Amino acid sequence: MSIVIIGAGPAGLAAARSALRAGAHVTLLDSADQMGGQFWRHVPESVETKNERMLHHKWSLFTALRSEVTAHPNCEIVMGAQVWLLEQREGAAPLVHAHIGTVDAGGRTTRTFEPDALVLATGAHDRTLPFPGWTLPGVYTAGAAQAIAKSERIALGSRVVVAGAGPFLLPVAQSLALTGAHVLGVYEATPTASLLRGWATKPWELTAAAGKAGELAGYVAGHVRHRIPYRTGHAVIEAHGTRRVEVVTIARVDETWAPIPGTETMVEADAVCVSHGFTPRLELAVAAGCGIRLDRFVEVDADQRTTVPGVYAAGELTGVAGADSAVAEGAIAGYAAAQTALSSTAGATSSSAAAPSAAARAATSDSTLGRDIARSRRSRDRFIAFGRRLDAVHGPKSGWRRWMRPDTTVCRCEEVTNGELTGIRTQTASCGLRSLKLSTRAGLGICQGRICGRTVEELLGGNFADGVTTDRRPIVSPVRIGDLAASDHHTPTVKGNQ
Template identity: 30%
Template sequence: MPEPRVAIVGAGPAGLRAAQVLAEASLRPLLVDEGHRAGGQIYRRPPPGAERPAAALYGFEAGRAQALHDLADALAPRVDYRPGTTVWGIAPRDPDGFDLECLGPDGHGRIAADRLVLATGAMDRTLPFPGWTLPGVFTLGAAQIALKAQGMAIGRRVALVGAGPLLPLVAHQYAKAGATVVAVLDVTPLAAKVKAAPRLAAVPATLAKGVWYTMRGALRRQPVRSGVRAIAVEGAARVEALAFEDAAGRRHRVACDAVGASFGLRSEAQAADLAGCRFAFEPVTRQWQPERSGQGRSSLPHVYLAGDGSGIGGADVAELQGERTALTLLADLGRPRDPAREAHLDRRLARQAGFRAALEAAYPYPHHLVEGIADDEIVCRCEGITAGAIRRTATERDASEMNRLKALTRTGMGRCQGRVCGHAAAEILARTLDVPVETVGRLRGQAPIKPIPLREPA
């Protein structure tokens, strides 16, 4: 009987570790990677000819990044690697298996797979604020990509805003690269971090890195503020300044030519949606995520999940989950199990889960920013839908659910397919109706989940 064809979507830490385990078991997995070089977002590699020392790109994570890059290179003869390939559609195939609709260097193609490992990662969670659509405003993730992939900063005088541990990291990376960081604004309260510190100490190495980044910023005299209540980008044709209100209610203004802003991370779960996985609402991060067992199984027998695409955990967790999920897949194929290895991974993942819960407590959801979104603020940039339009549709046209809101307003119908605007729209809709956000549901995934050129035949 021929071996099943296993397709791994995503070549970040989770996807690479899964591919390693399967290759070690003499399978030849298909590794589909939207990037042009394996590594994912956190360990993104510069293009050939633009390489720089790992220490300059990844800091404390240089050793881990280099190890994963070396692993990707070593796996090349043992996997079917498809770089620069976007999976924009997934269709279940009778009686079992899936067809992946892809767009790669050679154009459109369809890939048949018997089993899927979805390691699709995460992206920045955005919230609208005055001026967020001006040229020169980026997400923190985009600011990182500019440094790692292009070797450039988003501006010379940069203001950074966030609600998560990515904020001090990007501030450190930009200062080290030579940019002037004029403001580091944390929209979550300092008291939350102090309260969570004892629980964060459960993974002391990770906590120490976060403290070091913060202290380095202090030594560089970076203007860091916590508990920021309101932000607004000022400028005519592009960014000229960032205004904000501090925790005491005082207004400030700093001149800058670029802003990086994001408010945590959200799972890239559209592929799991198209495959037919069941979703559940995660109340701490306030997002819908595909159901994943501790062993990596989804709600479907032939779909497996690993990494941030099924719950935000970070790069370390993604590696562990990639390995654990691949072991589960092999066990489901009838291969011999390694209970000791599985138990070791389970213990490490349990420890990381406790740390992640503490991290979420240290950076709580910024409800005040959602409450402050004005009626004239653009929420869905692709379709030009404002917060006021969402609120009026909720109250005047009985839009009590996200997909009805989409049908009535086109919110989420643009190029991003709701990946950027969907979260904010759901929060605004729920607040307008005075109901818990989970009751308004989520936007259903629709192919293509990523933009594809019209010139390509579908």
């Protein structure tokens, strides 16, 4: 029984461990060159470093997961794997097509996997709301800033402003400070009154976050030690400079995130790190045909099973609630996927003398594993409420549009401005997203709307008549035409039992 897991972050590693313990054969795919995902992004193993855990939470959990998965004889780990297509099959998990090797390099290896079950653990990426000057060199996503701090031990500037919304801003500021940057301040867009009202309501629903109190205390201590100011109800509304950012304008904002006139201040900075939440990486889930909820996350049941037979989803695909939630969901998904794969194998061999191995049967009935999954279910269920509260309190509010100008770039790839985007909609009276994208070119560049997609939808009003969203991309990731021509993608390299 074979399981393919896409993504080697917290959810994917937990899924792999759980599935292996249940007796499955696992193929773990990730586009990076080392395991850990964005949460445990770290320096290459070839680089000697001290205090690796200094920039990481739950580092011991990562090392335990990595060690067990790497050492297991039934696990194949394929790094540098760019999954570009999921080919749907009737009543079964889809075929997985991937190119293995350096991105955008020629001569990559082509592999096709035919799993009995598939686990999607592709995570999320920063969402950054546009503002005048956000295309200047020196303006980064907070995720990029932290990734470079963790993997390269490099600060992106000497005078840095961190801005946006959500608890993620705190570890980003701490990572920058630990790598030598002078963090001028953390600016949270949500006002204090909204924070208190949002987090103080029904506190019993936040039991899952009790363990995060220690993390919060650590961030507070770090901010005090590095003298990092923390301001609520403030946002970066403009970046200024010629060849790179030199000054940023920071203003107070109201509960809708609209700037309050007369409160603007200008701060000299050579780097700005911004994050206004996260956008789940839905490309593969959409390609597989998975149902997507109204809140734009993958629809799953209590076993992390999607609406497609044999396909499971875990982590930030199903809702952003932190690494603890991702690990719990991954453990559940890996175990449930192993049961599906076992059933598939048993059905395929029922007419012969062959049967699932004794090891597989023993593993799936192991009481210790069963208790672990039960604990994961309880943990997952508690974190669901925490994730919903996180989005309600810190999610983008509509007033951010007020810091835009007509000449503000919205789509960086195609250089489409706010004025062009809204003007063309008025001129064409179009109510379909597909026709608006063709008319404006917004979302049709190299990133295919990954950065600007949600913003384009909001600026155009949303709820389009054609039912199209910017999450739907026929080719999941950019691929060279030569690679496509050379792909014999109908010949599975992994099929059924390995």
